[in-house]
Structure formats: structure tokens, C-alpha cells
Amino acid sequence: MVRVLITGMGGELGTRVANLLEGDDRVTDILGIDLFPPRRRIFRSEFHRVEPGDRRKAVRIVRDFDPEVVLHVGIFEPHSRTSPTEARLGTAASAVSVLGAAASCPSLKAIVVRSGIEVYGRRRGAPTVPDESCELDPTSPFGRSLAHVEQVAHDAGQVAGVPVTSLRLAPIVGPSIPSPLGRYLRLPFVAVDPLSELPFSLLHQEDACQAMVAAAWASHDGPLNVVGPGAVTATQAVLMGRRVPVPVIGPGWLLAAAAAEMLGAPLPPHSRELLTRGCTADGARARTVLELAPRTTHDVVTQLYRWHTVAHPVSSEAGTPA
């Protein structure tokens, strides 16, 4: 019988995590907080709308709930649903207030935080496929934000004396998740750097949610890389989606980034770094600890370009949705 707190429940991932936990009999109470309302129907979860900067409200809600497991999914990716500045400030404020309050809750047993493999950075000479033992050296604002969240979670775990699992997820894309990389790769013409591109790995949104739920029960203390096996290059992904790759080098990226922004797919620094310097990690440990088998990166790219037909609910009675 476990009480679970989910931050970021309004996002695609947070709502799906809540739905998965709602189907688990071991979970008695689920409470979610976020800036946005849930993106899907929630059945037995309680939701509170909280601004990331509203520390007092967040702290009060968390302490009143007294969670046993905290799933900190509330990470704002730049240009996903918020601007880069709002994303950076919101990510930091949310982590500090929620994890800080959770550390003082007497029932707390485990903390799981969403992080990303962007924390390893892609500095020149950096390991191509880092495992969890590699030092953090983020080279993008989003990577630094994630490293800060991990540090806050680690501090909170030490104060509370509970295990902290940092799930370093590969860039998450999927047919329905708002992702700057997904939007960019789905443009009709996509700028790529043929001279410097290195392979990157991706993670499907459903696998990311399954990993977070599995981590809630695993009580693993330390980081875990969750990565879809295999890798693709930017040009390869674009060709798989039947898009047109446009070779761009050097300063041409300024023009390409401006054009992409005009077309509604702004490219944040960590996504551009991924396209030119690659972004992978060794996910073997997570597959063992969490007993996961994520979709391959090839499958993730294929599904990114697969548009599902809209399913209209069939009404059981006139005017009443089923």
C-alpha cells in the first residue's frame, strides 16, 4: 500500500505514468502536481495545478500528502511546451521545492527523478557511449538543468536517507509527445550536417513511462541510463521519414535554425548538439535492473513518422459519448 507523488502529471509522460500506476493495486493514493492539467483522463489520481515558482503551495501539498515514493517527472525541455528561459527556471524551481519538501516527509521511501543522457555532454574527446560511471560534463543548457536536478535529488535523498534513482533517459520522441527534436525531424526539409554528424539513440515515450514505473519499485540507488538499443544518424532518420535532407555546414546552421523556427520547429542547443555530435549511452544496466526491453532506436524513428488515424469515440446513446 503505497502513496505516490508525481510531479509533471500534466505532461504526456506524467499522465501516462499516473495511468500506469492507477492500474497497480499496490498503489493506494496518487497525487499529481503540474503547471498544466493532465493530457489524458485520470481515474483515481488527484491533481493540483501548481506554478513551478509557487514554492509555498508546492511544499504545503507535498507535506500534507506525505508520499512514500516521489516520481519527479516535472522536467521542462526547452521549446517543448515552454520557452528556454521558462524551462530552465521552471525545472530548477520545481525540483528544489518538491524534492526539498519531500525530504522532510516521514514516510518517504524512494525518489525517482527524470534526467537525461544530455548530462554527459558531447565535449570534444568525450566518450561516445558513456555508462553510468562516467563523469557528468553537460555541454548544453538542458544538460546543465538536468545535472542540477540530479544534484538536488541526491541531496534530498541524503537528508531523508532514502535511495534516489536518476533515470537518464535518451531523447524521448514519439507520435504524440511534444518534443523539439520530433517536430524538427518531421519538417519536410531538414537541415543536416553531412561532415560532422554522429549517431544518436532515442527512447520511445511509452518505454520512458514504463522505466519510471519500474524504477519506483526497484529502489535502485544511483543513476541508470535508459536508451533504445541501436542508433541512427540525422541524415538516416530524415531519409527513413521520406523527408529531404538539406546539407548545412558551419554558419549555415544559423540560417537553418531560423528557418526551422519560422516553420514552428525551433531547435534548442541540446537538439542541435545531438544532430551534429551524436548522443548515445550504454543502457545495459537499466535493462537488467528494471527488467526493461525498450524499443530500438530504428523502431522509434519509424513510429515518429507513422501518423495514426484519429479514433472517434462511438456513442452508446444519442449525445452520450461511450
Add this chain to the structure above:
Amino acid sequence: MSVDAVRRGIPGATLATQLGRRARGGFIVDEWGLDPDLVAVADPVLAVRWDITVEGANQLPNVGGAVLVFNRRFGISEPWVVARGIRQATGRFVRTVGVPDVAPVGPLLRRFGGVVDRTDEIAGLLRAGQLVGLPMARGMRSREQVGRLEVERLEAALDTGCPVVPVALVGRELGRSWRIVVGRPVPFDPDGGPLAAAELAEATRQAAQVLLDESLPTSWWF
């Protein structure tokens, strides 16, 4: 070009199929950047440049990781020779350490199996069951002496328990004929403490030197 055309042996059908797969993005690039299709396309060109004979390839494991420590003189041909020779003999790719992480050279060499020179990079490759080609320091003055071997790089083999295999390369930079002699794996104690890597490096260097002494032709002309 259809698979049927390849089966019937129509000239150029295999190449056309590979190019078609590239145009659709249906090829494989692994996490370190190796592109087996590109290697296959470049293979005829490499065959014109180097004629390689391999001895002792049965010393290499059929599956699982291993570190191949090889000598080099100028270091231009040797990585290509090791990679192509071992692939011909065993069907396995060799990931050669020492690629500069600078575009466009780095990404291009990674497509052919190159990796950056880091201990954690080597350890990751060994965990993934890859053959890693680890060059010794260049010995430009004489081709009869093997160069130094960086001790830290062998810590990856100790950590993963993968075999370390000495390899002697005999050939000239401007020549076409090369000979690869693969020696027996060097025994080591994975729990040998802090000195284990240094002792393993010394034993490997000596084994490579012995292999090279035995492999070099008696006449300087060859």
C-alpha cells in the same frame, strides 16, 4: 534493383541494392558510428591498396570482446590493415583506437570502425563484445622494435576480463603486401591489484616484440 537480381548474379546488383538501402535510410550505424554497408562498398578499393595475409586468426574469440595490441611504424596503413585483415579472416569488425574527435575526419573514420582514445570507450566496446585494435606508440626509426604501450588503456581489459592478444604487423607503408601474425592471448590475473595493468602491458609488449622478431623477413629487401 531487386534481391532477385542479386541472386542471379547480375553485375552491380549488390552495389545497387546497397545504394538503394542507403537512399531509404535502411542501413545500420552502431552507437560508435560504424557503418558496415559503407565498409562493404569501400572494400574493393581497400583490396586494391592492400594485399593482406593473416596467420593465427584462430587465437581470436569467435564471440565476445578482445583487445588486439599491434605495432605500427608511421601509423597510416596499420589501422586499415588490421581492420581489413582481421575482418577478412574472422568476419568480425575491429574498432581501432585513436580517431581524432574533429570533423570531418573523425566522423568519417568512425564510419570505418575508428573510436576515440579513451579507457572508458575501450571498456564500453569490450562490454558490447567488440574486437578493439589498440596501437602501440609509433616506432618511426625502426620497424624491428615495437613502441610503448599505454598502461591505462589495458585497465579496460582487466575490468571486463577480456583477453589481450598481441599482433605483429609486417609490411611497408608504400608497399601493398602486409602480413598479420596473431599471437596467443597474454595471461593475466584480473584481481592482480594496482600493478596488474602495468605487468599486463609489459608482458603484452614483450609478446608482440617476440612475434615481430619471428615474423620479420631475414632480408631487408622484403
